[in-house]
Amino acid sequence: MANLVTSFMLWLCLISYAYTTIHAAPEWPRGRSTRFYDFKIQTMTVNKLCNSKQIVTVNNMFPGPVVYAQQGDRLIVKVSNESPYNATIHW
Numbered sequence: 001m002a003n004l005v006t007s008f009m010l011w012l013c014l015i016s017y018a019y020t021t022i023h024a025a026p027e028w029p030r031g032r033s034t035r036f037y038d039f040k041i042q043t044m045t046v047n048k049l050c051n052s053k054q055i056v057t058v059n060n061m062f063p064g065p066v067v068y069a070q071q072g073d074r075l076i077v078k079v080s081n082e083s084p085y086n087a088t089i090h091w
Contacts, residue, residue, distance in 0.1 A: 032072050032074075033073055034076060035068065038078045040080045042082040043057070044057045067091065
């Protein structure tokens, strides 16, 4: 009986390992890739507790979107400011 359980556990481990290596999500590219981002800065009205307020958003998101990059990557970022305010983007 112990032999059967051990064999089953070993088989289960091998199947799960094979599944994760074949069907796993592809790896993130390692360096030297070019990433393009398009940011649109605009104002948006937010209603909280019966009060409305204008806030500055990036792509209608607050806080703004995440920039994914690794050492050696090249980033090309296009920023369009459609709000009436000056804006600064920091990384």
